[in-house]
Amino acid sequence: MTISEDDPRQPFEQVAASLRREIERGDITPGQKVGSVRELAARFHVSPTTIQRALRVLRDDELLMTTGRGTFARDPRQANRVATNAGGPSLTEVLRTLEHVTSQLSDLRSRVERLEAELPGAATENK
Template identity: 65%
Template sequence: MTIAEDDPRQPYEQAAETLRREIRDGVIRPGHKVGSVRDLASRFSISPTTVQKALGVLRDEGLLMTTGRGNYARDPEQAADAGRPGSAADLSEVLRRLEHVTSQLSELRDRVERLEAGNSGRADKNQ
């Protein structure tokens, strides 16, 4: 199967949709390998980078599990739980937000330290 040139979706979206359908229809059964990046790139006539992006979409949806040995289909019923609170996708969002808050806190700490250093210098001059 090749990617349709006249399809308005990006090639990675088309590849992800095909694999998603195959997993949901049982063509690729839970626990079975989806295919190597190289094989999928050849199958869809797209670059390995584009395949990686498609696999990332499916991984985020909970339809794939990636190990050191490859990408494996997950049970679509389990994937449906991925959007629920407490899922890996939910945890990923929490971690992203935590990183942002931590960055802001660090910036505020630096500003307070500069202000305190400036005030202690003034206090020394007044004594």
């Protein structure tokens, strides 16, 4: 699987979503090793840092467990029970959403500044 440039989510979010689907469908079973960071980076055509961020998301959501021997899938029903009992989005989900919104806002600010700089008379107004 490759990461889609058209997807508004960050690459690590796309990787996490893909692995989440595999765990929830049972393609990756509880206790099964999900692969090393290098293997996953090659599979998804992303950097190891992107994979580490994706794995952190899934660990925070209690879908993965990392030990000295590797990273393994957990039972998604247990993770869902924890999320359901929490009564709303987890702090991790809120922070992840906030990070995404902040990134989008920064991109928009840069675009507006570029457009304003291209307007006729912009150079004389800024002086």
